[in-house]
Amino acid sequence: MKELIDKYLKYLKIERNSSDHTITSYQNDLTQLLDFTAQHFEKEPDSVDVSDIDRLTIRLWLGELTEEGMARNTIARKVAAVRSFFKYCYKRSYITKNPAHLLIIPKKEKRLPKIVQxxxxxxxxxxxxxxxxxxxxxxxxxxxxxxxxxxxxxxxxxxxxxxxxxxxxxxxxxxxxxxxxxxxxxxxxxxxxxxxxxxxxxxxxxxxxxxxxxxxxxxxxxxxxxxxxxxxxxxxxxxxxxxxxxxxxxxxxxxxxxxxxxxxxxxxxxxxxxxxxxxxxxxxxxxxxxxxxxxxxxxxxxxxxxx
CATH class of the missing domain: 1.10.443.10 (Intergrase catalytic core)
Structure with a gap:
């Protein structure tokens, strides 16, 4: 799965012209999901295949993040990263079923911008x-x-x-x-x-x-x-x-x-x-x-x- 993540990040940079900030954030999010999956199935991260991750695994990971008190806005970004990654994998036939297809992105908290007088x-x-x-x-x-x-x-x-x-x-x-x-x-x-x-x-x-x-x-x-x-x-x-x-x-x-x-x-x-x-x-x-x-x-x- 690590190789797929690298391919996806190159796709974001070259084809989508995503910002460095977005690419770094998505890389961290997907690596975090990979590490959770490895721990969940008692595998080494290098041996995790993209097909190992199903909808339940993703929901368990998001549930853990919520229990840890992670901000809703941060979780929303992680969901967006996961959805985008698996859509990329599905369209390129790396997987036969998209486990993130029905994931709902949590509504972001509306925070008023901080300004300088x-x-x-x-x-x-x-x-x-x-x-x-x-x-x-x-x-x-x-x-x-x-x-x-x-x-x-x-x-x-x-x-x-x-x-x-x-x-x-x-x-x-x-x-x-x-x-x-x-x-x-x-x-x-x-x-x-x-x-x-x-x-x-x-x-x-x-x-x-x-x-x-x-x-x-x-x-x-x-x-x-x-x-x-x-x-x-x-x-x-x-x-x-x-x-x-x-x-x-x-x-x-x-x-x-x-x-x-x-x-x-x-x-x-x-x-x-x-x-x-x-x-x-x-x-x-x-x-x-x-x-x-x-x-x-x-x-x-x-x-x-x-x-």
């Missing part, structure tokens, strides 16, 4: 004002995330040619290899211009030819990788905000929420974020409604019984 955003940008090339790049990354709301994978894949300075925009390659044009604000554009002036100083003797195209670079002089970006964002958010989730996605949430609060049409925000459907974007309306209710309670003389 506008004042904290400004404070964060001020902290990234050192003229050193590394800090100049960090400022450009911070400004770009908050100015555009792009995803982490979209940022790490950016090339210099994707920035259209005179048009104040950039071209983003999103999920499913879908391109979209995203406007750039003046502050983000200025930060990128400053970064481009010092970017050459980030190259090293170990820099690859491919790295010469990359907009953002790692410490070693090659294309920046997701974990490095996550560390940068966390470093700055730790200094300015008490928000529990200190990640690039928090800046994406903040971008969308602040745009909506300022009166932007939710359908335009959907296009900015690269969402396939409006339902994914509508979570931000809940955050804005909560904010409106708070302002109403504080401002309206008859909103609360203060007697």
């Amino acid at each position: 506008a004042g904290e955003i400004n404070e964060m940008m001020e902290l990234a004002s050192d003229p050193a090339p590394e800090t100049v790049q960090e400022r450009a990354i911070l400004e770009l995330f908050y100015s555009t709301g792009i995803r982490l994978s979209e940022l790490t894949n950016l090339n210099v040619k994707d920035i259209q300075i005179h048009q104040h925009q950039l071209t983003v390659l999103g999920k499913g290899s879908k391109q979209r044009i995203v406007p750039l604000g003046d502050k983000a554009l200025d930060a990128i211009k400053n970064h481009l002036q010092t970017r050459s100083e980030l190259f090293t003797t170990k820099s690859s030819k491919e790295a010469k195209n990359a907009l953002f670079l790692s410490v070693g002089g090659n294309r920046i990788y997701p974990r490095m970006v996550q560390r940068i964002i966390k470093k700055y958010l730790l200094k300015v905000s008490e928000v529990t989730q200190k990640s690039p996605h928090t800046l994406r949430h903040s971008f969308a929420t602040h745009m909506l609060d300022a009166g932007a049409d939710i359908r335009l925000i959907k296009e900015f974020l690269g969402h396939a459907n409006l339902a994914s974007t509508q979570i931000y309306t809940h955050t804005s409604v909560e904010r409106l209710q708070k302002i109403y309670s504080q401002a309206h003389p008859r909103a609360e019984n203060k007697s």
